[in-house]
Amino acid sequence: MSAALKELAGRTAVVLLSGGLDSATCLALAARAGARTVALTLDYGQRHRLELEAARRLAEAWRVARHVVLPLDLRAFGGSALTADIPVPKAGVAPGIPVTYVPARNTIFLSLALALAEAEGASDLVIGVNALDYSGYPDCRPAFISAFEALANLATRAGVEGAARFRVHAPLVHLTKAGIVKAAAEAGLDARLTWSCYDPAPGGRHCGLCDSCRLRRKGFAEAGVPDPTDYACTP
Numbered sequence: 001m002s003a004a005l006k007e008l009a010g011r012t013a014v015v016l017l018s019g020g021l022d023s024a025t026c027l028a029l030a031a032r033a034g035a036r037t038v039a040l041t042l043d044y045g046q047r048h049r050l051e052l053e054a055a056r057r058l059a060e061a062w063r064v065a066r067h068v069v070l071p072l073d074l075r076a077f078g079g080s081a082l083t084a085d086i087p088v089p090k091a092g093v094a095p096g097i098p099v100t101y102v103p104a105r106n107t108i109f110l111s112l113a114l115a116l117a118e119a120e121g122a123s124d125l126v127i128g129v130n131a132l133d134y135s136g137y138p139d140c141r142p143a144f145i146s147a148f149e150a151l152a153n154l155a156t157r158a159g160v161e162g163a164a165r166f167r168v169h170a171p172l173v174h175l176t177k178a179g180i181v182k183a184a185a186e187a188g189l190d191a192r193l194t195w196s197c198y199d200p201a202p203g204g205r206h207c208g209l210c211d212s213c214r215l216r217r218k219g220f221a222e223a224g225v226p227d228p229t230d231y232a233c234t235p
Contacts, residue, residue: 004171004183005126009034012065012122013169014113017041019054021194021216022128022172025180028187029171030126031062038120039064040113044102045075046082050204054195061193068116072108079103081198088199090209092235097136098211100198106139107148114152114166123164125152126171133177133219135211145170177219185225192228201232208233 005013013030017023017039030037041055052069059067078084080102089098106129113125129140138144145168152166153159159166172180184191196216197206206213208231217235220227 004029005033005035005169007033008124008126008169010036011124012036012038012117012120013124013126014038014040014117014120014122015064015126016109016113016128017055017058017067018128019051019056019058019195020128020212021184021191021196021219022130022180024054024058024128024189024191024194025184025187026126026128026169026171027058027062027064028184028189030169031064032187035124037062037064038116038122039067040109040116041067041069042109042112043069043071043073044083044105045073047088047198048200050197050200051195054193057193061190066120070112072112074102074105074108077103088207088210090199090207093135093211093214095136097138100135100211101137104139106137106144110148110152110168114156117166118156118158118164121164123158123166124169125166126169128172129170130172130175130177130180132175133180133215135215140173142170142173145173176222177215178222181219181223181225185223191220196229203232205230205232207231209235 158164
């Protein structure tokens, strides 16, 4: 992964930064490649504030040029265990699209990142989606990334006038979670700064049982990298 995002050297990249391991790895890779990074974090009414705090820590640690934390309360829509009063599953990663899927989240988030990029005069967006070790979300697939990139160049002034050719970079899309952990370690990311859990345990600990915790633990174990995460429970 040492050459990941090398085309971003000397350019501005808008990185979607949730505070989780995947988005933090993308931020680290973009920064290591020599990009001027602008981070966009969405405060969308998620179940807890811990990932927002993680995003702020990461933005400071990686000295982003600008960190935009944008309020966008998706609780008004609901439809997800992350934005409505629906229990977060704890029985294991099951096939199909889980209730933690937030309707059209990555489409919404990339649209906002695109607007920020156009305002910044940038043409590169970076998102930490993954299509291998993930929870089955439809907006984490390569086909979605390709379709959004085409849309970006049709739906913007910069794209239509030829001032920019927008690119959506998803450097983790074909990696396993173990591969992501290794990429994070290679980039010098301190995983202690990240937050993955959907449903934190008391005291600000990762629950250890939700899909995200299980995938995080699996990634560190398979990568052979020490896991610094404080889990409340072990499956």
